[in-house]
Amino acid sequence: MNELEIEYQKINKGQWLSQTERFLDGTPSNYIIFKTLTNIGATHGEIKVYNWLNSIIVEPNVPVIVGKESELDIDGNLVYPDMLGVYNVVSKAAVIRYLKNNTTPKKIVCTPEAFESKVKPAILEVEGFDLYKDFFLLLDESDKLTTETDYRAKIILPMEDFFKFDHKAMISATALTPSDPRFAENGFKILKVLPQYEHKKTINLVGTNNVISALNNVLESYPSNRFFIFVNSADLIYAITKSLDIMDQSKAFCADQSVRKLQKMGMNNVSNRLGDFMRFNFITSRFFSAVDINVTDKPVVIVVTNVYLAPHSIVDPYTDVVQIAGRLRNGITGLVHITNFNPNIKYEERDVALKDIYDGYEEYCQMVNRLGQVTTDGGKVALIQATQRVDVKKFVNDQHEVLPYMVDNHIYEQQVLSYYRDFAQLKAAYDAVKTLNFTFKFIQFSASDAQLYNLSRALGRSNVIRCVAEILHSYDVEPEPGVITFRWGDTKADVERDHPDIVKDYNAIGGYDVMLKLNFDQAKITREIKKIKKERELDNPAMVKEIKSWYKPNDEPTATGFKARLRTIYKEYGVTKPASGTHILRYYNAEISTNSANVKVWKIQGLK
Incomplete structure (x- = not known):
């Protein structure tokens, strides 16, 4: 790929992008714009300020468009009254009506899919417009062309027309340079926006072996704050709210499919639109970028990743976390990323x-x-x-x-996966992000996410027994210095519910060490339990008390008489071990002897 020439544009504190030199006459054409910062008015300029040209702004997700449509100024008036938002519920006919009305200039904000199926054919159909000459095409949050192409192939649909436009650009605070050769062929350059003031946010990176427990620690450190928790997994949202018993204080914001999934799980406060926030607000990737979250307080923002339970919750420090950090318009009290690691995570090096x-x-x-x-x-x-x-x-x-974007996506995903092999790799990735400062710590718990993951994937009875025993053992042992005893959530209860037979064996046999000696072999464990059970039968407290009441010091019960009496009481208490005369030594200090009638007797010396 040919390297694109790089140019720069400085921006001062409090300045909008449209007020900088290179943007005074409109968004510069034929550039991939690395705007570096969120919330500096790039789309605002295109929709509101540049009122002498028609524009099509392609946004990757619907919530951004809905937010623009409904945004109000301080007087309660629509900020963008002349724009048309086009997405799944807006028809091609609505676009045609907008093109024919008196609104000028035309400002259309649409999804990639809507561009292809509604906006483009509508403009081509209406007389008086030349799609490629009369409109400026701006692809906002352009990094999504790389990061989301694998599961959303239609996101790259506008690229088939992009280079046909006379005036065009791509922009993002976290832009990536595509390998598509057409950028070089069409003379594209990179334009990097350089803030002339301290703009870095500080993120606290928390590595852990137990994500929900670490999250609980962080939540407890902010006893009176509101939280916006960014986590791209409905399953993980449910696990967190259930384990921490905060479901009644929580609300999840996600796509329609996840809304339905969470509702079926029993979570009622779920929506596909931002608003009516609660104390704990869970946000999926649908809202990670471009969306403005307006609240009067300064919440704590937490990013949660669990590589075992929810691989899709993996985030890129550069693209995802930088965008997340800029979502709260009124500022934030703290920024935290909590994650575990998997040294066996599968990925490929770029080459x-x-x-x-x-x-x-x-x-x-x-x-x-x-x-x-x-x-x-x-x-x-x-x-x-x-x-x-x-x-x-x-x-x-x-x-x-x-398809260059599919190749770019695969390379990108492999790189991000590699960050989560261990703490050092992720710290290095954060260190490379120029818009973030970071601190870091590792919190270790006695029970880990890896144990639960291994149990869910275990094949064969011995492996399942080993995994269950390891989890139960983590509750039994004293933690090493610096390790926090895991006491949160329903992990042990879940294991007891799902594997009651193994838990019963674990308790009966005496715990992890004995199972380990038996190589977690079910047949060996069963034999050992039978052996232990027979031994324990002889220690029944009620039976022992009764046997110890039979004799006093200097008594001389006959050996046959004692054995007969013992046989009777064993039967009464359900002892399966055969009665033996020597069992008297379990309860009494005694010696075998012969009396004057030459009969074997036990000489009782006292109780054991």
């Missing part, structure tokens, strides 16, 4: 990943070429099916060309 993709692409092309040589229908069907099933297909379009 390896690229080689795998292009080696696969070469083989794919050979299959495509063979399609023209195969003469039988069955052979063609087989080859077509083969080309659709190979792993590399997701990196290739219908014209059999490599």
